Amino acid sequence: MNPATPAPRENQGAPLERVDARLKVTGEARYAADIAVANLAYGVLVTSTVARGAVSELSLEAARATPGVLDIVSYDDVRELRKPTFGMGSYTSLGPLHERRIFHDGQIMALVVAETYQAAEEAAASVTARYAQEPASAELDSPGTEELDAAGKVAMLKKDPASGDFEQAYQAAPVRIDAEYRTPTQTHNPIELFSTTAVWSDGQLTVYEPTQSVYGFRSEIAKQLNLDLAQVRVVSPYVGGSFGSKGPLTPRTAIVALAARRLGRPVRCVVSRAQGFTTQPYRAPTRHHIRLGATRDGTISAFSHEAWELTSRLDNYAVAGTKTTTRLYGYGAVASKVRIVRADRQTPAFMRSPPELPYVFPLETALDELAYALGMDPLDLRLKNDSQREPIEGKPFSSRHLKECYEEGAAAFRWRERNPRPASMREGDWLIGFGCATAVYPTNVAAAAARVRLAADGTVRVQSASHEIGTGIRTVAGQMAAERLGVPLAAVSVEMGDTNLPPAPTSGGSNSTASVCSAVLKACDQVRARLFQAASAAKSGPLAGRDVSRMTLRDGTVLAGDGASQPLQQVLGASGAGAIEEYAEFVPSGAPVDAMQKLYRGQTTMVRSEERPAVSFAFGAEFVEVRIHARTREIRVPRLLGAFAAGRIMNTRTARSQLMGGMIFGMSSALLESTELDPRSARIVNADLQDYLVPVNADTGTVEVIMLSETDTSVNPAGVKGLGELGDVGTNAALANAVFHATGKRLRNLPIRLEDLLGGDSAA
Amino acid sequence: MQPFEYRRAPTLDAALAEARAAATAYIAGGTNLVDYMTLGVLRPQTLVDINHLPQSYAQIDASETRLRLGALVRMSQAEEHPLIRERYPLIRDTLLLAASRQIRNMASLGGNLLQQTRCEYFRGRGFACNRREPGSGCAALEGVNRPHAVLGTSESCIATYPGDFAQALIALDATVEIAGGRGAPRRVPFASLHRLPGDTPHIQHSLAPGELITYIDVPAGPWTRRSRYVKVRDRESYEFALASAAVALQLEGEMVREARVALGGVATVPWRAREAEEVLRGAVLDESLAQRAAAAAFAAAAPRGHNAFKIPLGRETLVRALLEARSMSA
Numbered sequence A: 001m002n003p004a005t006p007a008p009r010e011n012q013g014a015p016l017e018r019v020d021a022r023l024k025v026t027g028e029a030r031y032a033a034d035i036a037v038a039n040l041a042y043g044v045l046v047t048s049t050v051a052r053g054a055v056s057e058l059s060l061e062a063a064r065a066t067p068g069v070l071d072i073v074s075y076d077d078v079r080e081l082r083k084p085t086f087g088m089g090s091y092t093s094l095g096p097l098h099e100r101r102i103f104h105d106g107q108i109m110a111l112v113v114a115e116t117y118q119a120a121e122e123a124a125a126s127v128t129a130r131y132a133q134e135p136a137s138a139e140l141d142s143p144g145t146e147e148l149d150a151a152g153k154v155a156m157l158k159k160d161p162a163s164g165d166f167e168q169a170y171q172a173a174p175v176r177i178d179a180e181y182r183t184p185t186q187t188h189n190p191i192e193l194f195s196t197t198a199v200w201s202d203g204q205l206t207v208y209e210p211t212q213s214v215y216g217f218r219s220e221i222a223k224q225l226n227l228d229l230a231q232v233r234v235v236s237p238y239v240g241g242s243f244g245s246k247g248p249l250t251p252r253t254a255i256v257a258l259a260a261r262r263l264g265r266p267v268r269c270v271v272s273r274a275q276g277f278t279t280q281p282y283r284a285p286t287r288h289h290i291r292l293g294a295t296r297d298g299t300i301s302a303f304s305h306e307a308w309e310l311t312s313r314l315d316n317y318a319v320a321g322t323k324t325t326t327r328l329y330g331y332g333a334v335a336s337k338v339r340i341v342r343a344d345r346q347t348p349a350f351m352r353s354p355p356e357l358p359y360v361f362p363l364e365t366a367l368d369e370l371a372y373a374l375g376m377d378p379l380d381l382r383l384k385n386d387s388q389r390e391p392i393e394g395k396p397f398s399s400r401h402l403k404e405c406y407e408e409g410a411a412a413f414r415w416r417e418r419n420p421r422p423a424s425m426r427e428g429d430w431l432i433g434f435g436c437a438t439a440v441y442p443t444n445v446a447a448a449a450a451r452v453r454l455a456a457d458g459t460v461r462v463q464s465a466s467h468e469i470g471t472g473i474r475t476v477a478g479q480m481a482a483e484r485l486g487v488p489l490a491a492v493s494v495e496m497g498d499t500n501l502p503p504a505p506t507s508g509g510s511n512s513t514a515s516v517c518s519a520v521l522k523a524c525d526q527v528r529a530r531l532f533q534a535a536s537a538a539k540s541g542p543l544a545g546r547d548v549s550r551m552t553l554r555d556g557t558v559l560a561g562d563g564a565s566q567p568l569q570q571v572l573g574a575s576g577a578g579a580i581e582e583y584a585e586f587v588p589s590g591a592p593v594d595a596m597q598k599l600y601r602g603q604t605t606m607v608r609s610e611e612r613p614a615v616s617f618a619f620g621a622e623f624v625e626v627r628i629h630a631r632t633r634e635i636r637v638p639r640l641l642g643a644f645a646a647g648r649i650m651n652t653r654t655a656r657s658q659l660m661g662g663m664i665f666g667m668s669s670a671l672l673e674s675t676e677l678d679p680r681s682a683r684i685v686n687a688d689l690q691d692y693l694v695p696v697n698a699d700t701g702t703v704e705v706i707m708l709s710e711t712d713t714s715v716n717p718a719g720v721k722g723l724g725e726l727g728d729v730g731t732n733a734a735l736a737n738a739v740f741h742a743t744g745k746r747l748r749n750l751p752i753r754l755e756d757l758l759g760g761d762s763a764a
Numbered sequence B: 001m002q003p004f005e006y007r008r009a010p011t012l013d014a015a016l017a018e019a020r021a022a023a024t025a026y027i028a029g030g031t032n033l034v035d036y037m038t039l040g041v042l043r044p045q046t047l048v049d050i051n052h053l054p055q056s057y058a059q060i061d062a063s064e065t066r067l068r069l070g071a072l073v074r075m076s077q078a079e080e081h082p083l084i085r086e087r088y089p090l091i092r093d094t095l096l097l098a099a100s101r102q103i104r105n106m107a108s109l110g111g112n113l114l115q116q117t118r119c120e121y122f123r124g125r126g127f128a129c130n131r132r133e134p135g136s137g138c139a140a141l142e143g144v145n146r147p148h149a150v151l152g153t154s155e156s157c158i159a160t161y162p163g164d165f166a167q168a169l170i171a172l173d174a175t176v177e178i179a180g181g182r183g184a185p186r187r188v189p190f191a192s193l194h195r196l197p198g199d200t201p202h203i204q205h206s207l208a209p210g211e212l213i214t215y216i217d218v219p220a221g222p223w224t225r226r227s228r229y230v231k232v233r234d235r236e237s238y239e240f241a242l243a244s245a246a247v248a249l250q251l252e253g254e255m256v257r258e259a260r261v262a263l264g265g266v267a268t269v270p271w272r273a274r275e276a277e278e279v280l281r282g283a284v285l286d287e288s289l290a291q292r293a294a295a296a297a298f299a300a301a302a303p304r305g306h307n308a309f310k311i312p313l314g315r316e317t318l319v320r321a322l323l324e325a326r327s328m329s330a
Ligand SMILES: Cc1cc2nc3c(=O)[nH]c(=O)nc-3n(C[C@H](O)[C@H](O)[C@H](O)COP(=O)(O)OP(=O)(O)OC[C@H]3O[C@@H](n4cnc5c(N)ncnc54)[C@H](O)[C@@H]3O)c2cc1C
Pocket: B025, B026, B027, B028, B029, B030, B031, B032, B033, B034, B035, B071, B072, B097, B098, B099, B100, B103, B106, B107, B108, B109, B110, B111, B112, B113, B114, B115, B162, B163, B164, B165, B211, B212, B213, B214, B238, B239, B240, B241
């Protein structure tokens, strides 16, 4: 069998090919900056070379004199723009051209617009600045930062989760773990560069930009440019990777739109790789203090998770993953606290599994340490503390098959063949280590709208302004329609990524498949109802007068349930209708009544796992094999294996691809990715893909994905939990645990690098 | 990018004549030069394209006693040559483990030797760099210097020479043939092509302006078959060396008759470790001898913060290369 097309188990959809696979491999898929626009001018950003201070002089003369330069937008030119407000719509409250203060490295100081990209770039490079520079504090431990309790100050955390008397339980525990962990700054670096193309026509603005939220962008752009929503259209047909970086708007977009308006000509600005590191958000570095207490049989009696996250001076942002870690196992007493550290950096934002990836790492590493302290198999320790209720409010999980994931994963990985003693397994010059950890991701769902049209020729069109960021959402939304309307996927076309379509939520928090497919499902059911009605209401024909409630649709045929049937083209033909088109709004239970109106205004109201009567999460068990050269200590990862239970799997091919990509992303996050700051200037040094490393094919060995069958219709009508951000959670801990198993060295700071393992003079 | 002129040279004489003008650069594969032009770090006014010189400069001439490589031979062309694979495994490995196949299809051997450092601060973006802007200072000294050199450094520059192929050439006593000036081409030992940074890190090699590398000659020695390259890096592929070792050995039983050792990823120029060779010569090659040779190779190493690990790593890399070369069947 082809591993890319896993055979569907129960409640899993067929591994159909992506509807846009051919377009993508042939380069026919058009990304925002590929869209042909007549009479384009090109914009290039000028960014600061200090991280803190004020711009005392910006010399633009040479730039203005460069042949081909049309305009420069800088300080004093943005009176028409409103400063952004920090929130889901805009990642920062910084209006970089509204004041001459510099809050972070690489802050926008000007936009140079020219006839060609090359001229704009040459001119931008000629701009020089004088600064009143101030020392910048840009790391978690830098002196001069400001530390605050996060609860109540950040959107993601109202109150630090806690339960029982942690201190007492911890002191009483016979076996204890107390350790600190760190994760680094990371930059999303989607391969598609960030870009904005702004086109004005009769007071109407069209923005082509890669985004995870066309409606969110629209309302933020309208706000900053003082326009009505109806005056702005945002188009983002395909997105070349995103990982959260294209969720909120950045200040560049309004500046480019302003430049296009001043010039009376469309402007396109493609941001360089280096500038992408500083003009877009990033994953903040985190520090964690974990304490675990357990009885000798491995029952955890106390768990405390304290964390520190970096944010900017301007905006209080935190991901606060304690909401997940404090609910992951049946601990006894629980304490937690999140703090933010305000520093001279741009504001961070979501990066794939924003809370879970950095917060599950310390917990799942500490569990491995606890297992060793107890002399217990790390897998058994997790099973021992598995629970069907979360410990904070005592709510049940809507479904939880973590144990089954561990069992099936361990068998496939041959985990039990592992010699538990550290540094005990070896092949030739390579030390071998196995590690495991839990993957977890909350099930989020949001209001969404969709329009579905069934034409008389049996073709179907699905419209919803979701975003194809590489997840396969076009395919699964099409598949949902094909399934409900009984037509082949090839007969379905899916339109997304445009504010002219019915709104869909931000493609974040792994909610899209659940939300959009639920809306598509609803619209399809409305189409079916009308179709069945037409069949039944016909004066003649095989289905005339039949009971619509017993009708079904399969393979292009309406079935009456008693053997009678009629091809759907005939049903439509007989009814005289050219097409049946239905618009549906899906509003999940627990959402505010005005969720749909908010969505039209660009605001996604996510119903989060912990807000429901039963909390819901997708789970997985991940296993990693590392091989470490006994002498030179390169760390290689020949095997990654994950077994996941994530509700209904719409398409086993695209789901596997997401989970596999997730695990590779997790490995990369653990071993390679780190945005490095120059210690003196607080500026990013490795702002390119030469030294910001991500894995290449040779780093990726066997990646095995097992998808357990799980049915949970309580989460949403589609029964989907979402898995785009599940696979990358826990991989880092499983890897660090495998490194410990291979070498006996416990590493608590990411990324793990070979120098961390070069102990003493002779490593062999 | 600053505008530039492009000239295609059909003959060697034409190339040399074009390159007499100021601010000219030869372009071969362009895989290094164009990168730095787009960054604005290199700003030639004229590019002289040497890809259309006569075929002889793109040929490999291999015999029992010597190997002659045209400067325009592509890296992938050399790595596939059966005689190189058989008789000069070291050369083949330095090519095979470099860059990616796509880049190696474009990249010439001549251009490879003269590739620029990968120091992040050298890439511009407002950082001080003596190599890019003489006298501006060196941001790497107290900066993020994990990839930087521990051997051959100066107070002006600690940038690593990034190439792999050069380590094979310096180990195997290669010479380069250089055209330019008036008379016949001159021949210089490869070891004298690159210059230590000293207090002039912006001068990286001993070519006069307009001089062109035409050929690389590698003598065959009794050690070339038992030769090995070990390259250590974070990624399995597509990354420059954190440390590498090029080793060629002539053994008599267990005893080392001749040894050639070069180190990559740890030094500012292609680095011949003669101190290690001294230790090896005439002694029985075992773990302890290899360790002593490695210690000698790094005796003068000077760490700078993040790159301190390169000293133990470089030593272990050399030990590994020596022991792996010992067990080759040659
Ligand atoms: C992503 C990437 C990864 C890489 N990884 C590695 C690696 O792991 N190991 C490694 O060794 N290399 C690596 N390289 C470097 C690569 O090998 C060099 O870029 C390549 O060999 C340069 O050859 P070229 O013909 O393209 O040179 P060009 O870019 O054309 O020229 C480079 C320089 O040499 C000069 N020049 C070229 N030919 C001559 C000549 N005959 N005489 C005089 N001057 C000349 C040019 O003027 C220019 O200054 C990598 C490069 C890239 C882009």
